Amino acid sequence: MKKLFTSVLAIGLIVHVNAQSSTSSESSSGGSLIKKAGGLLDKVKKKTGSDGLSNDDIVAGLKEALSVGAKNSSDKLSAVDGFFKDAAIKILMPEEARKVEQKLRQLGMGKLVDNAILSMNRAAEDAAKSAAPIFIDAVKNMSIQDAWGILKGTDTAATAYLRKATSNPLTAAFQPVINASLEKTDATKYWKEVFDVYNKFSLKPVNSDLSAYVTERAMTGIFYYVAEEEKKIRTNPAARVSDILQKVFGAR
Template sequence: MKISIAIAVFISTSYLASAQTLGKIVSKGKELTTTSSSGKSSLTNDEVVSGLREALTTGAKTAASSASVVDGFYKNQNIFIPWPAQAASMKDRLVKLGMQKQVTEFEESMNRAAEEAAKSAFDIFAGAVKGMSVTDGFAILNGGDTAATHYLREKTTPALTEKFTPIIKTAMEKVRVTEYWNPLVTAYNKIPGVTKQNPDLEAYVTAKAINGLMLLISEQEAKIRKDPAAQVTALLQKVFGKG
């Protein structure tokens, strides 16, 4: 069994907590390449992919859970959904007109909508992980620090967009995004000489919500690839345990 397979399963623990060094990964990989002569069972491709699935499932669940709580988006500056960039001049003018409070309330409402939508993300991620092939697994392991995130983005963005759009629409109604937005855009569009503004808020919040989830996953992946996790499942204990 190649060292890369052993390393692959070890890195697959990337979404579980607690650390070991990359040097230990390589060391453990060398141990596992000699298991057949020492009487231990060698790892199979199925075990490699199963290990990846366990880790990615846990990581996706963690990201979705983190983003879907109150302030999951709103108070996380890495994924906070700001005022639409294409309407930046509108924001500046409104703030100068003394409407900072309304601007802030509008931004909060968009983030609340994203938090609501994130509650439905895990099932889609889980489906993508379940469909992972051996080829997919090793492409992830041989890829860069965010190869798993790239896999999930590629496999889930269309489904997430389709599922998120009506949820975002409902969530925006629930948290009254348009109630905060309409007075702002109306006030701005009455200013002489300005370019009229009315961005597609549903599409904007949907895209930002998906990007935020992917960022949470990529941050974990990049970090844990350098600082791998403890073996907290039976499969991972089998691969990396002392016995």
Template sequence: MKKIIVCALVAFVSYTATAQGIFNKINKAIKKDSTTTSGGGLLGAIKNGGSSGTSGAGLSNADIVSGLKDALRVATDSTTKSLSAVGGYLKNEAIKIVMPAEAVKVEKTLRGIGAGALVDKAILSMNTAAENAAGDVGGIFLTAIKQMTVTDGINILRGGDHAATDFLKRTTTATLTEKMRPVIESSLKKVNADKYWNDAFSKYNLFAQQKVNTDLTAYVTGKALEGMFYKISLEETKIRKDPAAQVTDILKKVFGGK
């Protein structure tokens, strides 16, 4: 069985070659709302059409949500630029695309017999495909952000550390998949990775209890999106908790108390 698995994987691998400091103020405002009856704080400004003695004072709901949209725009722009750079996925251990869990034992066997370079080439091809696809999706995030309603914005402000990421995931995953899949497919086909993945793991799945997805493009696309939203969630957490600069005029206006 192990020999069949190793041969199958060898058949595949041998052919593969700022925005910061915004939500900290929001969280403080939310906490203030929960301890007062006057409707103060940022949520009070939202509820009352923009009358509050804290950040966001005198601003309308539209102004406040505009600031939130700008924060998300900067966060997603930073994410897509970093992931589309050479090594954007490959050099980030948290999101690097590796062999599926079902094939880890086979990978170890290959490395143990001196075939690690083949595995590395396979992993390189998958991560390069993801990086190629990440650079052209900023417009999808921008469209979703533009379509955000006041209700969406308020729910995000009231939500947890990843509420904005959850909003983007809910509203963009289908479109992102449609956009990224053909780019990833084209990149993998250049080294015949998709063909040999299918051939290798179709045979592997005949004997394995845990099946491997024979659609390499789908596997890489799913992992690429998973990594992208993970990176955005980190940006969101930083934005919520780090009291650093607001980088655009609307962010300063809404969240800087100016």
């Protein structure tokens, strides 16, 4: 009732001001009132949903956007060389191990280092296959308030929401897959060989947590491309591959 009253008030104000302005076309105050009334009506339209978007539309559209982004990202990164040949997300030696890498290459052991790096990326590619269903399951609890904030937010607002909502459970679910993948691709074997050799020449042995490191880098890569997919959906009509995406993001 309050929204209806506000709508009627706004429309009445426009009619009243138009009537005044017709008797004095040069009245600057009348023009100002018309602008204010028009602005009020625009606000009323937004609040009453006259843009054609219901809360259900918005939630469904954002869930669809995240699902599409997660699936596309997962498919891209789980392919052979999805991580390894992508300079933006390729997993390299951790910062604290860069000196180790340089020293081993100087000692003619570059192949050993290359095997370790390749195996880490293969593990991330293998684990990426499980990312999409984890993300999709996580968006089921998105609230209407969250949805409105995301819709009106930045071009990566949905990705930021997803990162905040899923980082802990995603890590817990992702790490066992990474562990299994590292074993399957012999990454832990190569890693151990790299540092066993290095520690023979160093007074400060290195003992990095390979599993945690690869898990963190794999998640960073996934979120990087989820964000890229979200940007495309928000800014490129061709990326809106369903009716609900076109309706929600075309109305922003």
